[in-house]
Amino acid sequence: AQSVTQLGSHVSVSEGALVLLRCNYSSSVPPYLFWYVQYPNQGLQLLLKYTTGATLVKGINGFEAEFKKSETSFHLTKPSAHMSDAAEYFCAVSDLQAGTALIFGKGTTLSVSS
Amino acid sequence: NAGVMQNPRHLVRRRGQEARLRCSPMKGHSHVYWYRQLPEEGLKFMVYLQKENIIDESGMPKERFSAEFPKEGPSILRIQQVVRGDSAAYFCASSPPGTSVSPLHFGNGTRLTVT
Numbered sequence: 001a002q003s004v005t006q007l008g009s010h011v012s013v014s015e016g017a018l019v020l021l022r023c024n025y026s027s028s029v030p031p032y033l034f035w036y037v038q039y040p041n042q043g044l045q046l047l048l049k050y051t052t053g054a055t056l057v058k059g060i061n062g063f064e065a066e067f068k069k070s071e072t073s074f075h076l077t078k079p080s081a082h083m084s085d086a087a088e089y090f091c092a093v094s095d096l097q098a099g100t101a102l103i104f105g106k107g108t109t110l111s112v113s114s
Numbered sequence: 115n116a117g118v119m120q121n122p123r124h125l126v127r128r129r130g131q132e133a134r135l136r137c138s139p140m141k142g143h144s145h146v147y148w149y150r151q152l153p154e155e156g157l158k159f160m161v162y163l164q165k166e167n168i169i170d171e172s173g174m175p176k177e178r179f180s181a182e183f184p185k186e187g188p189s190i191l192r193i194q195q196v197v198r199g200d201s202a203a204y205f206c207a208s209s210p211p212g213t214s215v216s217p218l219h220f221g222n223g224t225r226l227t228v229t
Binding site for chain 2: 009034036041042043044045046049090101102103104105106107
């Protein structure tokens, strides 16, 4: 069965600092991996996705993530945090060969201080 | 192009009442997914439907919960005889038909409060 583990339920950074949100997955087949962002009282918005090909994936708002098969990781990074980045971030894995929906991690709340 | 529409945004029910949550997928999308979100628990998959078919309901509680996606009209998630533990945010997502990988598009959710 697939699963996603997000290390750290809360991450706090200063404005301008590096953002690193960790995600490890478990999958018996090559996974498809996603990062979503959720702002208060809203639904989830896709940040980026990895399916095949280049392992470094660039998304919206300056975020990127690198798929590392040997480490079963898909960590999300942004070089310089902005106040507007404060939100909850979810990593998700999909095994579309099995025709199943996305499996989400528990989320990481990012706080950005000035 | 309207996104995924969920209504109502907020729903208050007393214990024992029925809750009906509606979801209209994005135009051209024929796959609908329902998720439940509880604080500190992330999103839990409930059910995956295509038009007139339930594809995967492995995340649905065995009792009181049901879902449908009729040929015409929105998808409905129904919770009968609600209890306090049903209080949560319920999100609907949709994706287009086909076998290629498509990310899910989410609605803004329905926040159910059971009093």
